Amino acid sequence: MLTITNLHARVEDKEILKGLSLQVAAGEVHAIMGPNGSGKSTLAGVLAGREAFEVTAGSVDYRGHDLLELDPEERAREGIFLAFQYPVEIPGISNSYFLRAAVNAIRKHRGEPELDAVQFLKLAKEKMKRLHMDEKLLQRAVNEGFSGGEKKRNEIFQMAVLDPKLAILDETDSGLDIDALQIVAEGVNALRGPDRGIIVITHYQRLLNFIVPDFVHVLHQGRIVKSGGKELALELEAKGYGWIETAQREPAGV
């Protein structure tokens, strides 16, 4: 579904990704872990098409498309969903208006009929129930005055409604208490399936107790330096990232 090969990207003059390669197949959940500044959010931004990140080398193939050639909205319409680390507040636009506009932009692209307000509401309410979300959030302005947990839950709710093929969760666990974390994880787990790929980007292992990944990758200085199964996350938790850094400095000792 997704093949990233030797990806280099920079922000302004600073090179952040330095030859990152990764393959995600449909049905798989990949966790990408790494210390601050390792390039986790840059990877998420590059995949979603954020302009501030400039790709200088490498390629990304997404379901047969050259992903880097697609505009951000085209990527979204082709089924890529980024759950933002810092969801943006849009005062004056209701959550339901925003999300229905998004659903219909995607449906139109797929050649499906657009949802009217009633059909949308039915779909939205069903998804909200699963995420233990208050229906009142639909009428509130997008993320405005939401608590940290509500914002993250709102991202997962959007994801559930938009039904992506590839979901990228950028530090969705940051700032969540354990209850909120569980709800978010339940929401993500409900979306696991043979047709969907999920990339979970996180600093901490904690989230991976609830969303158990098929693969864990360690990102360090813009490259994936170690990959393994779910037990790698536990190892990282026990040893910290310093262990990776040391291993990187002393490759002969591995």
Place this chain on the structure above:
Amino acid sequence: MTTMTTTARDPKEALLGLWAEWEKRHGEAARPSVRRLKKAAIARFAELGLPGPRNEDWRFTQLGPLLKTPFQLAPAVAPRLTKADLVRLVPATPDAALFVCVNGRWEPGLSVPKALPTGVTVTSLADAQSRHGDLIDQHLGRYARFEQHPFVALGTALFSDGLFIHVPAGIEVPTPLHLLFVTEPGSAPVLAVPRVLILVEAGSRVTLGQTYASPEEGAATWTLGVTEIAVGAEAQVEHVKLQREALSAFHLDALQVHLQGGSRFRTQTINEGGSLVRNDLGAHFEGEKAECTLNGLTFAAGQQHVVNHTTIDHAEPHCASHEMYKHVLGDQARAVFNGRIYVRQRGQRTDAKQQNQTLLLSDDATIMTKPQLEIFADDVKCTHGATVGQLEEAALFYCLARGLGPDQARQLLTYAFANEIIQQVPIASLRAALEARLLPSG
């Protein structure tokens, strides 16, 4: 150095000529107090003359194109407009009683009155001069002072008709009153001078809309409006002004509000149309513990030039004023916001807040913003602030990442910026119409 050619037309003389014509035709028939007022006004206009480049209040208002146009007073003939035309021109307001003036004259045939509480009067200003003469003598021209304002002076001299509203004490008017002023273009440039006097007595409540429109056809139009609103003690007035004249229209309008003790006046000034638009909005506190909100929202693009001048006179203690003016400017649009807050020595415990926010959608659009605080009392709270910016990249990207196209994303975020003001439009149908225009298929 320069030689005047014989064909040169002096704009001031031309405007004085319009007065001479008015006086010849209607002077004798006017109510004596009104005629006196008009004579004083034109005399003052003759003294003041047209504002020159050194007049600080008018420096940033480009009057050139207006003054070059040879306007004639709109003739007193039946309008060509039909009710069907109005539907195309302005949003329908079935939740309000509608009173229509065309070229400054009341048109009962186009109006849609509704049952109003006993004692409430809405009629033409011409009619009020005979039937409510005492109120006219007492109030007309008392609030919109023309001593320092050449166009209020000119507007006072040149009006023939307009609307008069009187809400006696202690009445809550449940139906909003929507006043619609259409300036109908002709084959030659036409000047319309609608005048409005609104008296809301103690303890009463009313919601008012003033919409200005003109069809996009024919020669240039100039709407020169003056509105006076007297808000009695403890009375509450909700107001919206919607200006959506043709892109060739000139619009100079003054609204002066006087507030008695404990009263409240809130207005939203919304500008969509016009070539040159200037709104002079003044609020004067005549009693303690009164409160006013003056909000504005301007959309301008192309070559539009929109100027908002507000003046709040905190002449009395314990009064509060709130101002939030927003601009959305594209292309080469030029906007000016000048917010004057005057706190007199008596105005202790004044609480005045002024905010001005501008969204620039193009590199060539400009905003000139000028807070003007003159404070002579020592125990006051006055704040002001201005921001100018573009659509936030993070917010745009958030929309794109959800699949919205760039145009749709910009439209949505522009609406989000404007929404704070739109939500305060007190007539539901007008509010909904504005929402629908800015944010299709909600």
